[in-house]
Amino acid sequence: xxxxxxxxxxxxxxxxxxxxxxxxxxxxxxxxxxxxxxxxxxxxxxxxxxxxxxxxxxxxxxxxxxxxxxxxxxxxxxxxxxxxxxxxxxxxxxxxxxxxxxxxxxxxxxxxxxxxxxxxxxxxxxxxxxxxxxxxxxxxxxxxxxxxxxxxxxxxxxxxxxxxxxxxxxxxxxxxxxxxxxxxxxxxxxxxxxxxxxxxxxxxxxxxxxxxxxxxxxxxxxxxxxxxxxxxxxxxxxxxxxxxxx
Numbered sequence: 001x002x003x004x005x006x007x008x009x010x011x012x013x014x015x016x017x018x019x020x021x022x023x024x025x026x027x028x029x030x031x032x033x034x035x036x037x038x039x040x041x042x043x044x045x046x047x048x049x050x051x052x053x054x055x056x057x058x059x060x061x062x063x064x065x066x067x068x069x070x071x072x073x074x075x076x077x078x079x080x081x082x083x084x085x086x087x088x089x090x091x092x093x094x095x096x097x098x099x100x101x102x103x104x105x106x107x108x109x110x111x112x113x114x115x116x117x118x119x120x121x122x123x124x125x126x127x128x129x130x131x132x133x134x135x136x137x138x139x140x141x142x143x144x145x146x147x148x149x150x151x152x153x154x155x156x157x158x159x160x161x162x163x164x165x166x167x168x169x170x171x172x173x174x175x176x177x178x179x180x181x182x183x184x185x186x187x188x189x190x191x192x193x194x195x196x197x198x199x200x201x202x203x204x205x206x207x208x209x210x211x212x213x214x215x216x217x218x219x220x221x222x223x224x225x226x227x228x229x230x231x232x233x234x235x236x237x238x239x240x241x242x243x244x245x246x
Contacts (some may be wrong), residue, residue, distance in 0.1 A: 005066050005206065012198040035160050035188035039195065042156035047149050059145035066206050072217055074245045078238060081224035084112075085234040093118065093228075107131060107218065111225050121229040128222045136215050143207040150200035157192015161185040220244035 017027060048056055087095050097116050103109045110131070114124050164185025220241050227237035 002067055002069055008202070009198065016194065016198075030187060030190065032184055032187040032191075035164075035184050035191050038160035038163065038184075038188055039153060039156050039191040042159065043149050043153045043192075043195070043200075046152040046156070047145055050148060051145050055142055056145060058142045062139075062142050062207055063146065063203060065210050066203050069210050070214070072213060074217055074220070077217060077221060078224075078241045078245075081221065081228070081241060082234050082238045085224070085228045085232070085237050088228050089231075089234065107135070108221065111221060115225050115229055119229070121226045124229055125222055125226050128218075128225075132215065132218050132222070135218075136211070139211045139214070140208070143204055143211060146200050146207060147204035150196040150204060153196040153200055154189075154192045157189045160188025160192065164188060216244050 017030070020027060020030060051059070084096055084099065093116050096112060100109055100112050100116065103112065107128075111124070111128050114127060119127070162185075164182065168182055168185065223244070224237055224241050227240065
């Protein structure tokens with residue numbers, strides 16, 4: 001569980017609500033279902049229009065990473081590669097064949113299989129780099145759905161504000177209806193800007209950070225395999241891989 005994400009969101013909302021209270025405002029005035037419907041529904045519709053179904057569904061699933069990021073375990077991966085390099089030095093590359101079936105990640109399996117099959121180091125790197133590039137493109141395309149939501153939300157909020165003002169203008173002769181229209185107008189803007197800057201864009205940035213770390217670990221894995229294929233010293237391989245995690 002990523003506690004800082006929860007704390008950050010609560011802090012952001014709390015600061016806004018707290019400011020409203022300190023200024024003597026009523027918290028209930030910030031609750032406008034009509035404005036919420038306009039902003040969230042409009043943003044969701046725009047995002048769905050721009051995204052293929054598979055990408056949109058993946059983006060919703062990926063949003064869980066903000067609270068429950070996928071386990072990365074760089075230390076475990078480095079130790080495993082170092083152990084493989086020691087085995088390869090003592091017993092040869094074929095000794096690693098039994099390790100393939102113990103791997104759960106298809107990318108890890110493919111890389112180790114190429115190594116055991118005797119692929120040339122540069123050929124091995126090229127093949128795996130292509131796969132990393134395609135994987136990276138797909139992940140970042142999915143994460144950008146959240147970034148797009150952060151771009152649409154303020155504009156939809158302004159649209160909601162304009163609609164509220166239209167409602168006000170239509171009822172100038174009835175003062176009892178002016179307050180509700182003005183409230184929707186201003187609160188819609190708050191919802192649009194607030195959701196963009198307190199939720200959609202931070203989620204997009206957090207996902208990009210996680211994705212970049214995942215990519216770095218795959219690149220580290222490839223570097224380790226290439227080192228084994230080149231016959232590098234296990235300690236040299238380990239030291240080089242440690243550079244990927246700082």
